[in-house]
Amino acid sequence: MNIASSDVIIVGGGVIGCFLGYLLSKRGKQVLIIEQSSRLASGASGAAAGMLAADSEHFGHPELMNLATLSRNSFAQLARELRELSNVDIEFNGQGFITPIRDQEEAYDLLQHFPLKGNDTWWTSTKLAEMEPFLNSGLHGAIFRREETQIIPQKLTQALGYSAQKQGAELCLNTKVMSLYLEGGHVKGVHTSRGTFEAGQVVLASGWQLCELLEQQGLNLPLIPVKGEIVEVRTERPLLHHTLYSESVYMVPKSTNRLWLGATSMPGDRSPGVRAMGIRHLIESAEYWLPAVGQSTFERAWCGHRPKSPDGLPYIGEWAGIEGLYVAAGHYRNGVLLSSITATILANILEGIHNPDLNLKPFRPDRFQYHYEGAL
Template identity: 40%
Template sequence: MKPIDAVIVGGGVIGSAIAYYMSARGIKVVLLDRDRVGSQASNAAAGMLAAQAEITEAGPMFDLALASRTLFPQLSTDLKELTGIDIGLKRRGLLRVAMSDVDVTDIQCTLDFQKKAGEQAEWLSMEQVRHKEPSISSEIRGAMLIEEDSQVDAPELCSAFAQAAAVLGAQIKEFTEVKSLLLAEGRVTGVITSEGTIRADQVIIASGTWSGSLLTQAGLTCPIYPVKGECFSVLSHAPLVQSTIFSHGCYLVPKKGGRLVVGATTTSHSYDRKVTLGGIGNLLDASKQLLPCIVDAEWERAWSGLRPQTLDGLPYLGEHPYWKGLYVAAGHYRNGILLSPMTGKIVADWAEGKIDKNISLDSYRVDRHENVHFEKEGVPS
């Protein structure tokens, strides 16, 4: 293997984004995945960039999400130039729909917050929503229109990140499992994999739900647990909606070719990826209530994915407090697609010893949930 500067563990959208941004700066990286790149949660995601629709209060996540969302237009162009892959960026806005009086109250509170934060959002009456989206149910109470929230095709985004990284010099090794970290004299020196030892001065753990064993070896308690989400898609000759529709019971994300993605269920602490009739049934009921004409669409398929959640809903982003050069970027839950470019940029900054003073990462500390307990002796070297 050619000499490398950094090992990235995990080939989902976060790991692939990190590989792209580091490679773009001339950093020699190898991206490792125990399966195929982008085959897990990133492949199951609907691709919403719902920075304002899903994050409804001020805080570090809101700031990070907005910063990341702004990167997508240029990113879309750059990735297509490097790889020929169109990530499917659609900037047609998002409607967060109210189906009840409680929803109206919640959305109005969110709307007030958005305006105070200086972000664009407006309330639309039922009539205004149906003028924009004629197929929406007449039973809705109204909706918040967020013009800046958009969407991409998640599998294409992950593929584009990985292929662009490879074009820029990254090595990508699939079906390569990282067995343990190499730690000595206060720093990481590489990894031991199913295919052999790889030496590097920096290691980034970005393997989502499967990050636990390596984090434990490094003496970190970073609770990351899986949340299964089930989705389905339908086909129609003409698009059923133009905007992304977000409601309490489900979301509807229109894709190219008359495809509509409907998601997603939430089952915590489950590695069982079976698609259940109960889960899909609940989504069918919610989607029919929101978009009655969906009953006439052609069934395409159903699937599930495991989203990596943390105790406080914030990802772990940062360097290990003892083992220098060992970084964590994991636990992005349902915002992995949205946060991928900013996460990649932040990690690339770390590799170069830079700090973005406009983004505070204190709330994302890797040791925030429990004191770090590590052994300085007796570790692989």
């Protein structure tokens, strides 16, 4: 049996696992990132649209909103840093987001739930037509959120992985973690399809199937997959300069005149394919706001399965009662957005550094364990 030793093992080569590997290797830790696929960002991270929507997204918990804002604000500097280290351009786009409004009643309702803050501004119908001339001409106006940004998630994950490697981290692809290696209430490492790897600290940062790995140890970390589909179209000229974020659809402009249209939401759906009706729904929804989308060229469509916890909050932190076991999972729609702050929090915790300004209690990974034990 092959036995290798590291300071930290990270299970999962998605954006959060690679972000954490990048930060820890930067701090001098010997890190091993284990990914069951042949490439990084093969799951939900690679399927995301890359919106860093801290103000546009609805967060049911104030502390989650706080984490989202802190995380989003770190990406401009990160993009420059990663380009220097990895030579990968994550296509950071700081043009801001618009939420278009159909009429005055809708404007009132939306501003009640999402009031303007910071550098947000209201665009009249005239201003909106000036800034985005290809939008539906009958719109009442739009909320412009200047601070919102977006990137290419797959490129972000790859840049983080490559940069972690440059700093000494090891990547182990095509390797499935079969079980945790525990001894006397302590983590000793993981048993994998390639043998046993040892480490005093193990961070679980994989997708919705993580719950199955923990069930073997009698640990309850409930997750369900929420399938989402995205469509990419290409246009002859740029039709949209800002990311459009509406209740029915979002449209994310990428380089070379591409638009990403997303996303459907199907809780509990584990199927791998993209439905024809999903493509039709997204294109028709986008066409309402941007009529010229109907004349665009269809390029591709893909789907991913976002891991969601029962209360909609991610799992971040150490598992009580098992020394050295940590979780960074269940981020649902906001894995890319929250990747920076999640990785920073975990890196600090692993080094014994407190995060005094943050209330992490709502995110503790063992919060459903008590209900589980009571049901036995």
